[in-house]
Amino acid sequence: MHLDHGILGNGRILALVHPDSSMDWLCMPRFDSPSVFARILDEEKGGCWSFVDGDGQPLKGELSYVHNTNVLRHVFRDEHGAWELFDFAPRIPDGLRHKTPLRVTRLLRPLEGRPRLAVRFDPRPNYGREQPRLLPGTHGLEFEGDGQPYTLQTNLPLDYIESGRAFTLDAPRFFTLDYGLVGAPQHLDDIHRELDLTIAGWRHWARNSSLPGFADEEVLRSALCLKLHAYEDTGAIIAASTTSIPEVIGEPRTWDYRFCWLRDSVFTVEALRRLAHFFEGRQFLRFLLDVVEGGELQPLYGIGGERELPEEELLHLSGYEGTSPVRVGNAAAAQYQADLMGEVVLCIRSMLVDTRSDLRNPKHWHPLVERMVEEAIEGFTKPDMGIWEYRGRPMRHTFSRAMCWAAVHHGSFIAEHFGATEQAEEWRKVAAKMKEEVLEEAWNEELGMFVQAEDSPHADAALLLLPSIDLIKATDPRFLSTLDRYKELLVSETGVMRYVHGDDFGVPTSSFTICSFWWIEALAMAGRLDEAMEMFDQVCSQANPLGLFSEDYDPVAKRMLGNFPQAYTHVGLINAAMTIGNLLRARDGRFHAWS
8 A cells, every 4th residue: 555645634633545535544533542544554454434336346536635725635437427525624714713623524526427336434443453333323323432432424324334335426425523522413515615614724824825936836735734733732743644654664663653753843833934834833832831841851742742652562453564563652752862952942043033923022932942052052962862763872963962052053142132142142152162063073084074973984864954054054165075975875866865874673775755855955055956956856756646745765666655744754845945946046036026
């Protein structure tokens, strides 16, 4: 099963739908709740919700997004006729906010002829541990999963769902799956109204995006995808929609990404800010304040701010294409990763200096910045597990030390912003010493490149970000030399590896798609713009037909792998496109839309 799915959601739930109409992944009531459907992790035991033809065979159709929305539209045709299927989670404009019920909606509409279809509704709650009995209730079919109530409403007679018998699609048929207690019954007019309003709401959000003038369609799809990963109830932003889609088929590189990594979230906030979206950043910073006040900073949190995320293996599920284990929870929450302070400070600075974001209360932000700077100064000398979350011994990673510098350096600008001139000057002096040390110790003259850690000979794609955090100019001879060496070591026609040396699980073989976009942006900043654009086109060709990316790309099988969709990858696409767009306008003298 390739990752050709579309994603839908409304800020409170997410679902993945395959082109054959099967809803293969749905967790309710939260992004990180146990699954209701998980066919993507076990075709037999995971459960799914699909439509089949009158003979019980899977459908083959065309899946796309309704233009500039997160509403999915399938079009199917056979000898009996043609029909369309809309899949969406209602997101209804309500003044300055939105109504986002815990509901997924599916709407079938005939287009021509008299198609014959059947419904396959097979919920397997609690990660496939349960196979509940469907019981007719007041508003539809009711069932329980993991002790929680669910209701399927429809204007199709319930007998067709319970029996799985075929019916003639001669009029629109709707299906809504709700979590929790259901109020008034749904009617077809309600469904059409919710569909129209959800489309209008997404298009309004899209219209308020500032696009780079380069790869605008890809950027907007990426932005819409990122928006789905922002949890409206708390402001947390998850790294990906799924758990345990492997980085490599047959290897135990299977992780649960349905949590809020501060690093990924900060980069997501910045990408959306560059596109003129600030609500997500303000909400995330509120989440950040809450979790920071709860104790020591950690790499990731539950979307409700949970600090304990114990890792568990679900042995009853076979895993994606048979790759096990399926994991829930993530032990990396207990790791020490010294780069975090820098990312927090960078996020605060970018939001503070942008007059559109309205973050102006120093009582909230100055103490947090002071704490991050102090912890960064301490963390600069401490070994950590690094951005790639190795599970072996800690090292003094170059990227982590660079981000500790970033906390102090950019913290000085924030202190200046708040009028703390003496503090700003003190931090600038400390940052200058840190910069000198990290550049000296990270540079390997013999190899002609920046290396992953102190006394390490290894290349690390995270160091492609050094110019973007302002540690070094992209045209510095040392960085240009690093690009040349990394091209030999990490770069292939299909993408860029994080690193190529062995780790806790052996030698990696899949490229890491955000690293490909980091490479593209670094090339552009270094003046190799045509090379950057060529690589950008190559990497974008690896997206699925809906423009969505996972975490990794298998260069041998030529397919996406890893958790999907991966927010970080879409962040990389946006940032690379924004940088290329800016440099293209400057190079070509295009300073107006019509020039």
